[in-house]
Amino acid sequence: MPNIAVYIEQxxxxxxxxxxxMTAEARRLxxxxxxxxxxxxxxxxxGAAEAGRHGAHRVFTASGDAFARYDxxxxxxALAAFVAAxxxxxxxxxxxxxxxxxxxxxxxxxxxxxxxxxxxxDFDGGFRLRRPIFAGKCYAEVAVEAPVAVAGVRPNAFPLFxxxxxxxxxxxxxxxxxxxxxxxxxxxxxxxxxKKIELTEAEVIVSGGRGLKxxxxxxxxxxLAAAMGAAAGAxxxxxxxxxxxxxxxxxxxxxxxxxxxxxxxxxxxxIQHLAGMSSSKCIVAINKDPNAPIFKAxxxxxxxxxxxxxxxxxxAIAALD
Amino acid sequence: xxxxxxxxxxxxxxxxxxxxxxxxxxxRSGFTRVLNPYDAFAVEExxxxxxxxxxxxxxxxxxxxxxxxxxxxxxxCLAVGCDRAIRVNEPALENAEPLxxxxxxxxxxRRGAYDLILTGKQAxxxxxxxxxxxxxxxxDCSQATVVTKLELGEGVFTATCEIEGGAAVVxxxxxxxxxxxxxxxxxxxxxLPNIMKAGMKPQETLTCADLGLEIPAARTRVTTYSPPPPxxxxxxxAADDPAxxxxxxxxxxxxxxxxx
Ligand SMILES: Cc1cc2nc3c(=O)[nH]c(=O)nc-3n(C[C@H](O)[C@H](O)[C@H](O)COP(=O)(O)OP(=O)(O)OC[C@H]3O[C@@H](n4cnc5c(N)ncnc54)[C@H](O)[C@@H]3O)c2cc1C
Numbered sequence: 311m312p313n314i315a316v317y318i319e320q321x322x323x324x325x326x327x328x329x330x331x332m333t334a335e336a337r338r339l340x341x342x343x344x345x346x347x348x349x350x351x352x353x354x355x356x357g358a359a360e361a362g363r364h365g366a367h368r369v370f371t372a373s374g375d376a377f378a379r380y381d382x383x384x385x386x387x388a389l390a391a392f393v394a395a396x397x398x399x400x401x402x403x404x405x406x407x408x409x410x411x412x413x414x415x416x417x418x419x420x421x422x423x424x425x426x427x428x429x430x431x432d433f434d435g436g437f438r439l440r441r442p443i444f445a446g447k448c449y450a451e452v453a454v455e456a457p458v459a460v461a462g463v464r465p466n467a468f469p470l471f472x473x474x475x476x477x478x479x480x481x482x483x484x485x486x487x488x489x490x491x492x493x494x495x496x497x498x499x500x501x502x503x504x505k506k507i508e509l510t511e512a513e514v515i516v517s518g519g520r521g522l523k524x525x526x527x528x529x530x531x532x533x534l535a536a537a538m539g540a541a542a543g544a545x546x547x548x549x550x551x552x553x554x555x556x557x558x559x560x561x562x563x564x565x566x567x568x569x570x571x572x573x574x575x576x577x578x579x580x581i582q583h584l585a586g587m588s589s590s591k592c593i594v595a596i597n598k599d600p601n602a603p604i605f606k607a608x609x610x611x612x613x614x615x616x617x618x619x620x621x622x623x624x625x626a627i628a629a630l631d
Numbered sequence: 632x633x634x635x636x637x638x639x640x641x642x643x644x645x646x647x648x649x650x651x652x653x654x655x656x657x658x659r660s661g662f663t664r665v666l667n668p669y670d671a672f673a674v675e676e677x678x679x680x681x682x683x684x685x686x687x688x689x690x691x692x693x694x695x696x697x698x699x700x701x702x703x704x705x706x707x708c709l710a711v712g713c714d715r716a717i718r719v720n721e722p723a724l725e726n727a728e729p730l731x732x733x734x735x736x737x738x739x740x741r742r743g744a745y746d747l748i749l750t751g752k753q754a755x756x757x758x759x760x761x762x763x764x765x766x767x768x769x770x771d772c773s774q775a776t777v778v779t780k781l782e783l784g785e786g787v788f789t790a791t792c793e794i795e796g797g798a799a800v801v802x803x804x805x806x807x808x809x810x811x812x813x814x815x816x817x818x819x820x821x822x823l824p825n826i827m828k829a830g831m832k833p834q835e836t837l838t839c840a841d842l843g844l845e846i847p848a849a850r851t852r853v854t855t856y857s858p859p860p861p862x863x864x865x866x867x868x869a870a871d872d873p874a875x876x877x878x879x880x881x882x883x884x885x886x887x888x889x890x891x
Pocket of ligand 1: 544
């Protein structure tokens with residue numbers, strides 16, 4: 311009967327969506343196998359109040375000044391102390407920038423199995439985790455062969471809990487930090503002035519490629535994205551051309567995304583681009599070349615000039631009621 | 632300053648994975664192998680630091696790999712400015728999991744007092760992005776991951792790390808493990824004369840036994856490799872009239888795909 315701990319990452323006093331996606335999936339699993347779901351919170355526990363509703367049976371919190379700013383070493387020590395005290399069989403961590411920063415460090419400290427970017431979670435006496443490799447060109451099912459595992463979970467891989475959970479009792483734990491000083495820490499966080507939707511967390515993404523012809527036309531992508539409540543992405547061709555920053559790049563050497571809807575505009579569909587977005591639930595391609603490889607990866611396609619289709623699509627979406 | 636750059640030889644990004652059916656093996660024999668693209672940023676950053684500091688800086692490239700990896704060490708590391716190379720050749724570590732890799736790399740790195748350990752933010756074959764932070768834990772030192780800007784001071788560093796919707800500035804003491812992201816620099820290409828000369832630079836080949844290390848045990852096992860879930864054929868929306876096509880697409884996305 312596995313017990314699954316879930317690290318609840320918060321930002322500005324609320325839990326990240328991926329945290330509740332993980333508690334939900336863990337709950338669906340232990341409802342079959344037996345065992346419990348434990349939400350683990352470091353620092354301000356405000357965001358943990360809803361943990362029960364999202365499937366957790368219990369909440370464990372550690373507070374203190376040490377958690378006022380993030381650093382990988384403090385997080386590693388505190389969660390290692392939790393694992394040592396409570397012995398969960400699996401600890402799930404969202405594959406966010408923070409999660410990816412400390413989870414491997416924690417696994418090394420625990421000498422645990424470590425599996426990144428999971429999109430499937432199963433148990434048959436041992437954990438079996440499913441994850442994309444080669445940027446999604448292939449999937450691996452990974453069997454855990456250690457007493458404890460740390461697994462990263464990709465945002466949007468799992469739906470939220472619909473089972474109407476009860477209140478989860480909370481208790482505190484000792485993070486064992488007594489006087490610990492990390493070698494390095496975050497001293498400043500810089501957020502871009504405009505409030506943009508983060509690609510890896512977005513439910514809808516509109517991406518543009520070289521078919522846009524020039525940098526100024528990327529605004530067509532931004533306008534359509536705004537109309538759809540979407541994040542704006544890009545192919546490497548226009549990142550390398552300097553039209554948009556690298557943080558917009560989708561693909562093997564950019565972001566791997568799996569939104570509900572991915573709209574590729576003026577993108578040919580090179581294998582490295584497909585690698586980053588082919589696990590999207592629904593893919594739309596707009597490209598004037600009917601033979602462009604992107605159509606092989608798409609669910610819906612329009613083979614026409616993007617300069618005519620994109621503004622029309624923005625209007626058509628605005629007109630939906 | 633002593634810098635180590637940990638690199639991996641990986642299948643090139645053009646690689647197509649052909650899997651007729653799910654199975655326990657992945658045929659890797661036909662792959663073209665290149666330096667992991669993110670490791671190229673790590674090599675370049677090391678060389679730029681050396682160019683700033685002059686002779687007072689030595690760069691060691693470290694890899695775990697079979698004889699096949701020698702070419703990558705020579706052409707992509709030594710020929711662009713690394714001073715020496717260490718390769719751990721251990722057939723049992725072919726396709727090792729990241730924790731095994733990190734334990735062996737840590738054993739190599741403990742033999743030199745490195746101030747800075749650079750590596751790519753992830754390898755593009757298994758996409759785990761684990762080795763960097765694991766190394767930092769095993770060496771009990773600072774870490775900064777997905778770094779797009781790095782500044783060094785007297786025994787300290789400041790790194791700009793990519794995070795959701797912005798950047799985080801991490802400051803700490805050296806030694807540090809820094810994982811490199813695109814944007815940090817623009818890697819140079821090796822010149823032919825430098826490739827010729829690279830063969831003369833010191834290269835050491837070790838086994839785990841040489842490091843006084845037993846081959847670390849794996850904590851995970853891949854039981855099945857499977858192709859991505861198949862996708863239905865693309866439904867082309869008639870495009871004679873762009874406005875009508877856009878309206879039809881919007882309707883399909885709402886009523887059929889139910890994604891907006
Ligand atoms: C190591 C390595 C890593 C890479 N990593 C990535 C990565 O992470 N992400 C990535 O995207 N690429 C990556 N690439 C690059 C990739 O191989 C392609 O070069 C790139 O994706 C092409 O971008 P594109 O589709 O925008 O441009 P193109 O291939 O030039 O395609 C432009 C498309 O626009 C269409 N078009 C032109 N005009 C119009 C119009 N008026 N209306 C509609 N359509 C139009 C054309 O038909 C064409 O299909 C990588 C390459 C390498 C070697």
